[in-house]
Amino acid sequence: MSEKKTHSVKYNFIMNSILKMSSFIFPLITFPYVTRVLGAKGIGQVNFASAFVGYFSMAAMLGIPTYGIRVCAQCRDNREKLSRTVQELLIISSITTVIAYIVMAILVFEIPTLQGRTAIIYLSSTMILLTTIGMEWFYQAVEEYGYITYRNLAFKALSVILMFLFIHQREDYILYAGVNVVGTVGSNILNFIRIRKYIICKPVRPYDFRRHLKPIMVFFMFSVATTIYTSLDTVMLGFMTNDVQTGYYAAATKMKNLLVSLVTALGTVLLPRASYYIENDMKEEFRRIIKKAFQFVIVSALPLTVFCMFEAKDTIGFLAGSGFLKATPAMIIITPTIFFIGLSNITGMQILIPLGLETCTVLSTVAGAIVDLILNVIFIPKIGAAGAALGTAVAEAVVLLVQILQMKMKNKLHYVKVNWKDAGKVVLALIFASAGLIAIKMLVGAHGYFLNLLISACIFFGIYGILLLITKEELIVQIFEQFKERSPL
Secondary structure, eight states, rough: OSSOOOOHHHHHHHHHHHHHHHHHHHHHHHHHHHHHHHHHHHHHHHHHHHHHHHHHHHHHHTTTTHEEEEEEHHTTOOOOHHHHHHHHHHHHHHHHHHHHHHHHHEEEEEEEEHHTHHHHHHHHHHHHHHHHHHHHHHHHHHTOOHHHHHHHHHHHHHHHHHHHHOOOOOGGGGHHHHHHHHHTTTTTTHHHHHHTTTOSSSSSSSSOHHHHHHHHHHHHHHHHHHHHHHHHHHHHHHHSSHHHHHHHHHHHHHHHHHHHHTTTTTHHHHHHHHHHHHHTTTTHHHHHHHHHHHHHHHHHHHHHHHHHTHHHHHHHHHOOOOGGGHHHHHHHHTTTTHHOOOOHHIIIIIIIIITTTTTHHHHHHHHHHHHHHHHHHHHHHHTTTTHHHHHHHHHHHHHHHHHHHHHHHHHGGGOOOOOOHHHHHHHHHHHHHHHHHHHHHHOOOOOOOOHHHHHHHHHHHHHHHHHHTTTTTTHHHHHHHHHHHHHHO
């Protein structure tokens, strides 16, 4: 790997942002269609199966997706060591994948609630195998974000074509589950084929599996806790209420999930780079990228959060149709998690984990999972999807708070580099943008969902962006200057 050119953080961020934007744009094309074809019940069945299978996918991968990025990034300049590491991790995940399939089959056979969903669960479970052989963590570790982006775009486009070809009636929800697999992890087959370009494919012994076990289990606990409070809501809704409430929750969380992926785009590309800096004692470079990450989250996540809370009804109506408007309260409640997750992604994934303090992230996610479980038990039977949203929102806030407290206890809080002066500019711009949004809604009145969103977005983000430029917010000014330099004018 020593001869391979490493792309800049800017290039990786652009590639990952394109990928995240595709995760935003493609659902805007597909979700309005499938919600109207399949209805709340059909969407609920697909999401339940996906969430259920997600637990076994998590178990099959242990903590390798996160640990693999860090450990491979640290040895990416040594082809032999990198090859041995990848082979060791792939062997471990292959064994756990077989075990996960066996346990899942037993549960599906034994639990009556699951027996009526056998076909959709087994079809969705192909995601487990494809995730294992895909080794996405490796391509992130060597910062091949260009390849990751182009490959994913191709398979997302294929999934859209398949959806319009085969999904035409409510009974097609099982086919939709298969299309989801193609669009999400179908491209992982190419990963497996392409791996020979980067590593030695014959066995590179001696293997040392023991060195991976402790960190893998730590990251596994992190994955367990995270999956509990990200997927538990859907699973508990499926067991405690019905598929309709599960469908409402899917609609309420759709936009949140899309925007979270955009806000965390920079953080994703920073993990391997941050791990590399720490491993090579490049502390100043580490501090610099962390500061940039905080600026990005504050500038992007706060306005997205505020806008989506204002426009929850129109967003639900546009994405899912009038039949899903009962999901509006759930969307309003869960939207603040965009900001919470954006910040905890930095404190956890970009600071604590590269510093070798992954146990702190585990403690934070365990705390969040416990809070989510308790609130779900209390509120889901009473208010359904809104109760699940409340549990997730509070859980994400708890995760962030615990991580900050852990950083203080470990004397690492100095890595939290926030430019409070620029943060004040963001808050000021948000106040004026919100006032402009309220005024335009009162003056113009209601139109169709899409037109409402379009007008509101132009006013809100227009005022917000202009005020940040006027007040010379650092990140916005840097972006604006780069556009001016590249402009042919």
